[in-house]
Amino acid sequence: MEDIQATVPCRDSQLKELFELLGDGDEPLPCSIFISGNMATGKSLCVNSVLQYLGFKHIEIDCVECYAPKIMYECIICELFEEDENIKCETMVDLFNSLKRIENTREPIVIVFDRAERLRTMDHSIISSFLRLREFCNLNICTIFITHLIYENFYFRMGVREPIRLYFPNYSKEELFKIIFLKQKSFTYHLLFNYEVEDEIKAELDKPELFANFLNAFLSVFYRPCRDLIELQHMARNNFVKYCEPIIRNEIQAQDLTKLWRHISPILKSSLELLYLRISDSKPQNPSPGKENAEHAGSFNFENILKEELTSTKTFAQSFELPYYAKYLLIAAYLASYNPPKEDKRLFMKNHGKQRKRMQQVKAKAKINEKLNTQLGPKVFTLDRLLAIFYAILEDKIGLTSNLLAQIATLVELKLIAGGKEIDLDAAKYKCIVGYDFIAAVAQTVGFNVRKYLYDFI
C-alpha cells in the first residue's frame, strides 16, 4: 500500500477506496466501477497501479482506438487468452461465448475502459451490456470505466445496473507542488542536457531548494489559469530553463532569490499573457474550445514569429501568400457571406438608383447593433453569386477560366471557404469561414476597401 502511495502521490483516499472495492481476494469483485474526474488527475495511474499491485488479470482498452466494436471485443479476447492467431469476434454474443470458455470462474478479471466517453457514441447496448457483464457470463469479472465526464452525462436506457461511482478531484496547489517537485531530477537533467554547465554551478542547480523556489514562483502565476498537471509540468520545464539561465551565465547567484524572482516574473507573465491574448484576439471567430486552446499555446517550442502568428489573425493572414485572383475570390466570398443578397444590387452596381429610406428600416438599423451581419455567422451563397460579386469588385476584365474555377476548389481545400455538405452539381453552395480581420488583412494586400462593400458599414 505504501509503495503505491509513493508512486501515486496525493491520491491517498482514492487509492484506499479502490483497495476496499477490489482488494480482498476471496470476495467477489464489484460489478462495475465508474471513475470520473478532470483530465490529468491520475485516474488511470491509480487504477493501473492498484491492479498491478493486486496482480489481477486485467485488460486495458482505449476506447478511442475502437472505432469498430469488433476491435474492442477482439482486443479483450486476445488479452484474456494470450493468443493472437486469427481471432474472430464480431458481436457481443461471440464475446460472451468466448468468455464462457474460461473455466476458473473465481479468478478475478478486470476490464478497464479508458476514455469511456467514446462508448456513448457507439451502439447503446454496448455500455449497458458491459455494465452487467458479470451477469451475462458468470465470471468474477469487473468493468471499470474511466472518463473525464460525470456520470450524468451518460445517457442510458432503462434497466441499467448503476455502477459504483468514484470521483477524482483536481489537485490543489500544494499537491501540484508536491508532484512536480518529485520530478526535480528530470528537470535538472533536461536543463543540463541543453546547456554546458560548470561543475560548481551544476551542484547549485541540483539543489532542491532552488527548484522549490522556482516552483513556488511558477505556481503562484500559473495555478489560477491552469490546473492541468501535464500542462503545468511542460510549462514549468520551459520556464525553469529560463529561470536558470542567469545562474548558468554567472549573472545572478543561485542564492539570490529576490533577484531571481525579478528576473523570472516578467518572463512568466509574458508566457501567461500569451494565453490571454489568445483568448481575446482570435477566439471570437471559433469559440468552441475556449480556454483549452489558450493553454496549448504554451505547450510548443515555437519561435517568436509563430507566437505572433498565433496571437493575431492579421499576421495569420499575412503569413501565407495567395494568388492574386484567389485573394479577390476570398474577398468576394466574404462579401457574399456577410451581405444580404437583397442588397447586392445596391452595393455592387454603379447605377443602382436611389434608395428610399423607409422609417422602419432606419429604426431597425439604429436599434440593433448585435444584429450586424458581420457579427452573425456567415450565410451560405451559391457559386453564381460568388462569381457575380467577384466580377463586380475586380477592376480588370478576365475570362471565366478553368484556372479560376480551380481556385475556388483550392480555397475550399485550404479551409478558407467551406463547401456544401452534399455535392450538388446544379447549385453548389459555399460559406466563407474566415473572419473580418483576416479579410481586412487580405484586402489590404491588394489595395481593396472591404468596408465600402459591407452592408453593415453603409
Place this chain on the structure above:
Amino acid sequence: MESTVSVSKGVFLFPNGFKKVKSSKKKPESVFFEKLFEEESWYVVYKRNWDLIENVLQDLHHRTYSVLLNDIVNYIKEFSGRNEFSLDGIIPSATLLTGVNQPDHASQFTALLNIIREEITPHVAIINAQDAPSVKHLVENAVRQLICEQSQIDSSDCDDFNVKSKTKLKRGQYTMRALKNWYCSKYVNVSPKKNKHRVPPNTLVIVMPDFESFNCNVLQDFIMIVSSYTSCLPIVIVFGVATSVSALHKSFPYHISSKLLIKVFHSHSSPVYMNQVLDEIFLTHTSPFHLSGKAFELLTDVFLFYDFSVTGLIQSIKYCMMDHYYGDNMKSLCCQPDMLEETILNLSKEDLESIRQLMSFRPFLEQQDCRAKISLFEDDNYFRDVLYKQMNRLYDYLYSFYLCVRLLHAFVQDIPKNLLGKTVREIYTKCAVQDIVETTAFKECMQLLNFQSQMKLVETIKNGLKVVNTSLQNVSPVKPLQVTPKKNNMEDVIVNNHLGEGFVKNVRVHLLMFLRQIEKANTEATIITNSMETDDDVENVPGNRYKLKEKLLKATRVDRVQSEFEMVRLRFVSYLEEVFAKGLQPPHTQTFYEILFFNDVSNVKKQIVGSPRGALHTALSNPAHYLQCTCCQLASSESVVGSLPDLCLAYKLHRECGKHINLYDWLQAFAAVLRPDDDEDRHQHPVVQSRFTRAVAELQFLGFIKSSKRKTDHVMRLTW
C-alpha cells in the same frame, strides 16, 4: 454461363487479369508516338532540348529542396536515435509549411519520402486526405503501408517476417495492435538474440501531405490512438500544412495538441522558386528555346494570378515548346549553337523556302543589294550561308541581350519606386515587348541613377561587374565569327563586333574603368565640397587626363559647379544608356527571331488557360465555329436559323428568357423557328415535340436549366 443467370439484368464481372495487360500496354503507346515522329528532325531536336531542360530543372529542384529535406531528416533522426522513449505519450511531429501551391506538393513529398527511405527507415506511410474519410480507413491505411512498404523494398533482407505478416493479415486486420505485434516480432524480440545486422530499431514515419483537407475529428482520434502507442512504437508524424501553423492549432483542441511535439519547417515560397527557375533556366542565353515577351507575360500571369504552381508553369512552358516545334522542320534550327551547321545542311528545299517566308526576313532582305537578293532566293547554298551567319548573329544577340537584362537588373533593382520591376523576369518582359530605352520608365531610372551617392554607385557597379564576370565565365563555346567561311561585307563585321562576347568584354572594361574613376573621384569630391570654388586643390593633385578634362569642362560652366564625381557619374550614366540602347533591342527586330522565340500566344492561350464555359457558349451559340459547316453560318451571334442543331436552337431561345422559363412558350418559339411556314398546329407535331424534349433534356444535362417545383410547366435557368 451459370454465373450470369439472373432474374434482372446485370453487369457481371469476370476477372481476367486485365491489370497486368494495362501496365504493359502503356509502353507500346509511347513507343508508337516516338516511332511516328522520330524521323522528323524537329522532334529529335525538341526531344533533346526538353531533356536538357528537364535535367537542369531536376538539378535546381534538388538544390532548393535538399536543405529543407535534410533538416527534416535530421529532426526525425534525432528521435530515431533515442532508444528509451522518454516522452510519455508525446508524438514528435514535423510540420512542413508548403505554401498554397497545391500541384507542387506532390513532387516535394515524393522527394521527402525518398530521402527518408534512403536515410532513416524503410517504414514510411503517406496518407492523403481522400484515403482517410474515417479513423478506420486512416489507421488501416497507415498500418498497411508501414508493414507492406517494407516487404517491397528490402524483401531480401528479412523474408521470413514478411511472409508471415503477408499471409496473416487481411484487410480488416490492419489495426494498431497488429502493427505493434509486427513491430515487436521484428525488432524488439529479435534484438536480444544479438542479430548483428539489425542495429537500432527503425522509426515509423507517417506523412500527411494535405493537412487541411483532413477531417479534424478523424485526425484527432488518430493522434490519440498513436499517442497511446508511443511507449512501444517510435512513430514520427510529418504534416504538410499549406496555410500556416495556426491551421494546425485551430483544428486541435488542447488535449490533442499536448500530445504532439511540433517543430515547424518552412519551405521555399513558390514565387521565389519560380523566379529562380526562370532566372536560372529559361532566361539565359544557353536555354535553347525562348519565350517572346507576350508569351512570357501570359505564363507568369497565370502563375501569379491563378495558382502559384511552378509545376504548372513548367508544364505550360513545355506545351509552348511542343507547339513551337510541332511539325515544323525549320524549328530544328532552334538547337544548341554547335549543332547549327549540321542542321542547316540537312534542311530541305521546302524548309528553306518556309524560312524565306518569315516576316523578319523582309527587313533584312531590303537592306541587301539587288544581286544578293536574287541569289538569296535562287541559290540555296548561298542562302544557307547567310542563314548560318544570321543565326550566329542571333545567338550573339541573345547573349548580349540577356546580359544587358541582368545588368539593367543589377543597376535598377534598388532604385526607389520600382519603375522597371524588381526581378529579372519583370525586366525581361519589358525589354522583350518593346524597345525599353525609349520608355519613360527607363529614362526615369537613368535619372534616378544620376542621383545616386558615390558609395551606392560603387556598390551597384560592383554588382554589375559580378554579373558580367559570371556570364563571361560560363559562356558557351560559341564559334567565333571569324572562323566562319564566307565573304561578308564590311558592315556586318562591324555590327557583329558590337554584340556577342566582344561586346561583353568591352562592357566589362568600361565598367572597370568607371569603377576605378568613381572610387578615386570619391575623395576628390569631398575636397571640392569642402572648398567649393577653389580649384587649387584639384590642380595640385597629379591628375590623369580625365581630371584635366573635367577641370576644363568645369571652367566652361560658370553657373553650376559640379564635383568630379558628378561629372564621372554623368558620363557613366550616359555610357550605360548607350550600352543598353545597343544591347536591349527587342527580339522582334532581329532577323529570323521566329526560329528561336516562341510567339504564338493566342493559339496557346486556349490550351493553357482553358475556359470551359466560354467554349461551351461558343459551341452552342455559334456551332459553325466547331462544326465548320456551311449551313449554320449566322449573321450575328444572336440570330437564329432553323438549320442549327436542336440543342443550339433551344439554348439560344432560352437565353432570351428570364429566371423562369415557360416550357410551352419555349416550345412555341422552337417550333416557329423550325417550321416557319405552317403556323397553327406546328407545335403539336410529334417530331417537333420530341426534338424539343430531347434538346431540353440535353440542356438540363449540361446544367443550364433544372426543373422547378414551385411553378408547374416551368424550368429554372441556372446560368446568368
